[in-house]
Amino acid sequence: MFTGIIEEKGIIRSMEQLSKYAMSLTVNAEKILMDMEVGDSIAVNGTCLTVTSFDNKSFSAEVMPETVTSTSLRTLKTGSAVNLERAMAANRRFGGHFVTGHVDGTGKVVGKYYKENAIYYDIELNKALERYVLKKGSIAVDGVSLTIFHVQGNVFTISLIPHTASATILGKKDKGNLVNIECDVLARQVDRLISYSTESQELDEDFLKNTGF
Incomplete structure (x- = not known):
């Protein structure tokens, strides 16, 4: 679990193709290496990856075929900057919002x-995700926790303050660039509950109580 508060920008040191749709990334970093262990979860541009090895300058993680095809990680190159965040610690303040690192799909600036x-971005996303996007709702774009300021169809608008623009890779994004999108997990859960209830049983007071509401 992550918060969407980016800790640092890393640089892709190398990319190794393991098979047609699988690869290994090695990322240069500093801050997030301080307490790193093999098996740790690291969000790279909002995509949860598992650390397979590390040294005092970088870490490596393997990317499975599903992740390669469904995220923007496939567009990375040696030298690309990436947003990095460690899994959130229970003993720290919790900023941002709940981010799982499970990318729902890509959007296009x-x-x-x-x-x-402020810098405003209009981002177009797959129409299948449109139902999870609402004005003043939360969304993670390349792993950055943001608030949606406007929605029109399958295009939503976000705004970056100068700090976010400089501390993350979003400030360098331009029209046509792809970004990873993770919708609010609460919106997805509620949508699934409602869909399930209408398919299998009536949505009433008893059903909501039995499912924890």
Whole structure:
């Protein structure tokens, strides 16, 4: 589990193709290496990966075929900057929102404009995800916890403050770039409950109580 508060930007040192749709990434980093162990979960551009090895300058993680095909990690190259976050610790303040690192799909930047100290991005996503996106709701874009400011169909708008623009890779995104999208996990859970209830039984007060509401 992550928070969407990026700890640092890493640099892809190398990429090894393991098979047609699987690969291994080695990422140069500093801060997140301090207490790292093999098997740790690290969010790379919002995608939860497992550390397979590390040294004092970098860590490696394997990317399975499903992740390669469903996220923007396939567009990375040697030298690409990536957002990095360790799994959240129970003894720290919890900023952002609950982020699982399980990317729902990719979105495409279709608009970028500046307004005073903010950078606004319009992002188009798959219509299947449109139902999970709502104004003032939470969303993770390349692993960054953000608030949705506007929604029109399957295009939503986010705004970056200067700190977020400089501390993450989002400030360098331009029109046409792909980003990883993770919708609010609570929205997905509620949607699944409602879908299941309408298929199998009536959604009433007793059903909501029995399912924890």
